Amino acid sequence: MKLSYQSRITASAVLMLVVVLLIMASLWFPRTDRTVKVMDLLFVLDITQSMDVEDVDLNGQQVSRITWAKEYTKQVLQQLPCGSHVGLAAFSESRSLVLINPVEICESYNDLSQMLAKIDGSMAWALSSEVSKAVFGAINQAKLMDPSPDVVFITDGHEAPPLHAELYPKYKKKLGDVSGIFVGVGGEKLLPIPKHDFDGTRNGFWEENDVMHEDVYASLRSDQSTRGQRPRTEHLSSQKVGHIQGLADMLNFEVVTSPTKASTVLNTLQQKVKTRDQVVSYNWAPWFASIALILLVLLYFPLRFFRD
Amino acid sequence: MSMLGIQWTSPMMLILLPLLLLPWFTHNQDKTVAWTSFVPVDSLSNVIGMGLKLLASAVIASLVITLAGPYMPEQKVERVGSGAEVVILVDRSRSMDDPFSTRGKALAVNRTVGKGDSKRRIAKKYLMEFVNKRPDDRFGFVLFSDKSLDLLPLSYNKESIRQTINASALGKGLSETNIAKAMITAAEMYSQEDYRGSRTVLLVSDGGQEFSEENKQKIAEMYKRENLTLYWVYMRSTTGLSLQEEGEGDSWKNTPEKRLHSFFKGLGVPYKVFEIESVKSFSEAIDTIDKQESQTLIVDEIIPREIKTAPFFILAMITMMLLVFAQFYTAWGVRKAYE
Numbered sequence: 001m002k003l004s005y006q007s008r009i010t011a012s013a014v015l016m017l018v019v020v021l022l023i024m025a026s027l028w029f030p031r032t033d034r035t036v037k038v039m040d041l042l043f044v045l046d047i048t049q050s051m052d053v054e055d056v057d058l059n060g061q062q063v064s065r066i067t068w069a070k071e072y073t074k075q076v077l078q079q080l081p082c083g084s085h086v087g088l089a090a091f092s093e094s095r096s097l098v099l100i101n102p103v104e105i106c107e108s109y110n111d112l113s114q115m116l117a118k119i120d121g122s123m124a125w126a127l128s129s130e131v132s133k134a135v136f137g138a139i140n141q142a143k144l145m146d147p148s149p150d151v152v153f154i155t156d157g158h159e160a161p162p163l164h165a166e167l168y169p170k171y172k173k174k175l176g177d178v179s180g181i182f183v184g185v186g187g188e189k190l191l192p193i194p195k196h197d198f199d200g201t202r203n204g205f206w207e208e209n210d211v212m213h214e215d216v217y218a219s220l221r222s223d224q225s226t227r228g229q230r231p232r233t234e235h236l237s238s239q240k241v242g243h244i245q246g247l248a249d250m251l252n253f254e255v256v257t258s259p260t261k262a263s264t265v266l267n268t269l270q271q272k273v274k275t276r277d278q279v280v281s282y283n284w285a286p287w288f289a290s291i292a293l294i295l296l297v298l299l300y301f302p303l304r305f306f307r308d
Numbered sequence: 309m310s311m312l313g314i315q316w317t318s319p320m321m322l323i324l325l326p327l328l329l330l331p332w333f334t335h336n337q338d339k340t341v342a343w344t345s346f347v348p349v350d351s352l353s354n355v356i357g358m359g360l361k362l363l364a365s366a367v368i369a370s371l372v373i374t375l376a377g378p379y380m381p382e383q384k385v386e387r388v389g390s391g392a393e394v395v396i397l398v399d400r401s402r403s404m405d406d407p408f409s410t411r412g413k414a415l416a417v418n419r420t421v422g423k424g425d426s427k428r429r430i431a432k433k434y435l436m437e438f439v440n441k442r443p444d445d446r447f448g449f450v451l452f453s454d455k456s457l458d459l460l461p462l463s464y465n466k467e468s469i470r471q472t473i474n475a476s477a478l479g480k481g482l483s484e485t486n487i488a489k490a491m492i493t494a495a496e497m498y499s500q501e502d503y504r505g506s507r508t509v510l511l512v513s514d515g516g517q518e519f520s521e522e523n524k525q526k527i528a529e530m531y532k533r534e535n536l537t538l539y540w541v542y543m544r545s546t547t548g549l550s551l552q553e554e555g556e557g558d559s560w561k562n563t564p565e566k567r568l569h570s571f572f573k574g575l576g577v578p579y580k581v582f583e584i585e586s587v588k589s590f591s592e593a594i595d596t597i598d599k600q601e602s603q604t605l606i607v608d609e610i611i612p613r614e615i616k617t618a619p620f621f622i623l624a625m626i627t628m629m630l631l632v633f634a635q636f637y638t639a640w641g642v643r644k645a646y647e
Contacts, residue, residue, distance in 0.1 A: 005642070006639075006642050006643060006646055009635070009638055009639045009642050010639045012635060013632065013635035013636045013638070013639045016628065016631055016632045016635050017632050019367075019628055019632075020625060020628045020629055020632055023371075023621055023624050023625045023628060024625060026374070026617075026621050027618065027621045027622065027625065087471065087475070089475075095479060095480070097479065097482075098475040098478045098479065099451065099459055099472070099475055100459075100460070100468065100471050100472045100475050101471035101472075101474040101475045101478075102471065103467050103468055103471045104467065107465065107467065108465055108467055108468045110463070110465070111460060111461075111463050111465050111468035112468075114460075114461055115459060115460060118457055118458070118459065122455065123451070123455055123457050125453045125454060125455070125482050125483075125484070137479065141478050141479060144478060285374070285617065285621070286374075286375055286377075289371050289374050289375055289621075290375060292371055292624075293324075293327075293368065293371040293372065293375070296330075296364070296367060296368055296371070297327060297330060297368075300330040300331045300334045300364060300368075301330060301334065302330065302333035302334040
């Protein structure tokens with residue numbers, strides 16, 4: 001169909017008028033309310049010495065588990081939508097020490113990221129690493145907060161001293177509305193754990209005779225029959241996937257093992273934990289502006305270059 | 309990419325900018341002319357033609373720019389306010405889990421972890437009140453056990469300091485505490501900052517500690533150099549003694565609390581101790597500090613990011629209106645010619 005010269009001129013004039021109307025809409029069309037899902041989370045980072053083992057890959061570099069944990073947490077924080085609240089805690093000994101209760105992520109991002117950067121093994125207040133108890137503690141403290149956040153527990157699952165096969169700690173209270181996920185960190189191979197003195201100075205590696213290889217009960221009973229049957233490898237550390245999974249099953253948590261992208265944890269969280277609807281005002285201007293721009297491109301497109 | 313401090317939300321959109329050249333290549337609305345040399349050269353028409361192309365380019369460029377989302381990033385502006393910079397040190401030792409004592413009343417000593425009025429919870433409550441009273445202050449927080457960490461560097465964000473104080477009241481206390489290290493950390497936090505006005509260290513604890521000679525020297529030197537004011541809110545234990553009771557042959561003068569008090573007095577920096585005997589005296593202490601610490605202070609005000617799309621939309625709209633007008637005028641003229 002070929003339009004006459006006259007009608008082509010009129011048509012393009014009308015098209016241009018539409019463009020003007022679209023630009024006006026970009027300027028004055030009211031923003032509309034939209035809901036996004038936001039979460040309240042308490043990130044607990046394992047800062048025990050097994051986290052100093054350098055067996056994780058971060059952008060092609062071998063880094064320590066704690067370095068990875070901090071970097072990963074930071075990436076997740078950056079991707080959480082504004083309105084989400086995040087708190088930070090560090091786990092050493094048998095407890096999760098809450099450093100900051102949940103704060104709104106966008107407004108307090110600066111403080112959160114600075115605080116996150118300061119978390120490491122040098123702030124540990126004791127040398128043991130009782131993961132199970134620390135998880136229970138984190139849940140208990142989350143329940144005290146209002147609204148209670150869900151827990152993101154980043155750990156390699158290394159228990160020191162080791163647990164008895166049956167006499168391990170169990171969570172006996174009600175979970176309430178607290179749910180959460182474990183983020184497993186660390187490689188599969190058993191590797192030596194760098195030893196730091198209590199004042200933080202590096203002092204070789206943990207040796208076989210420095211650590212307990214049996215649970216407390218077994219060593220108290222000095223039960224000869226089971227003695228020596230357990231492998232003496234507690235001075236070495238790998239990611240204890242099985243133990244983390246066991247804890248997760250007990251607490252009805254999800255497990256994410258060595259994720260590479262921040263979105264992995266975000267997606268798991270969105271399905272697992274409670275979300276709140278946050279109303280944000282949505283701006284339609286980019287849509288109107290895009291349509292206006294497309295119309296203009298069509299209007300001025302030099303078709304003659306493509307004809308014959 | 310920045311120009312005059314402008315930044316872009318989605319700078320990738322700017323690769324569409326070359327689209328502004330399109331009007332200069334297009335001729336598809338031209339009337340078919342048998343031989344273009346027949347058309348007389350009209351300089352006015354040429355100028356108008358150029359002008360219309362320029363306008364069209366301007367509209368396309370403006371729209372691309374709005375899509376790239378220009379904004380002025382948040383800016384810090386200094387203004388003069390009144391208040392102080394306050395670094396808070398809260399003793400996290402186990403004894404802070406004990407119930408808050410009232411002088412003369414023997415209380416059944418039960419550790420009240422997680423509930424009731426432990427000293428830690430009372431301290432939290434009044435620190436919170438203090439923070440809420442002081443809109444211009446900049447707060448920092450030192451977490452300390454046997455080690456100490458400048459957990460929250462000086463920040464204007466009230467929500468951050470509130471939630472850090474809240475967190476400090478959770479859970480049990482830590483077994484070991486080292487007040488000297490925490491005090492050094494607090495001074496170090498200031499030494500990294502420019503001097504802006506009144507600098508305060510607020511120590512809340514329920515006991516004293518003997519500092520080593522080395523630490524004493526270091527603290528004295530740093531506190532003088534950094535121009536710090538020290539407040540010690542001493543939450544006395546049920547069995548604790550008043551710092552002021554000084555008699556002949558005071559057999560208690562060697563208690564760690566008293567020795568810490570006399571060390572602080574001899575520091576050579578402004579120092580005040582508040583002995584907290586009741587909830588009321590805590591509240592009074594907070595009021596006194598609040599009144600004393602209201603000197604001029606340089607305050608950073610954050611001007612939030614400003615989105616700068618509107619001027620480009622307005623430019624695009626006005627230019628586009630001119631083009632529409634020109635086009636309708638042309639259409640009208642052409643119709644006239646055909647009549």
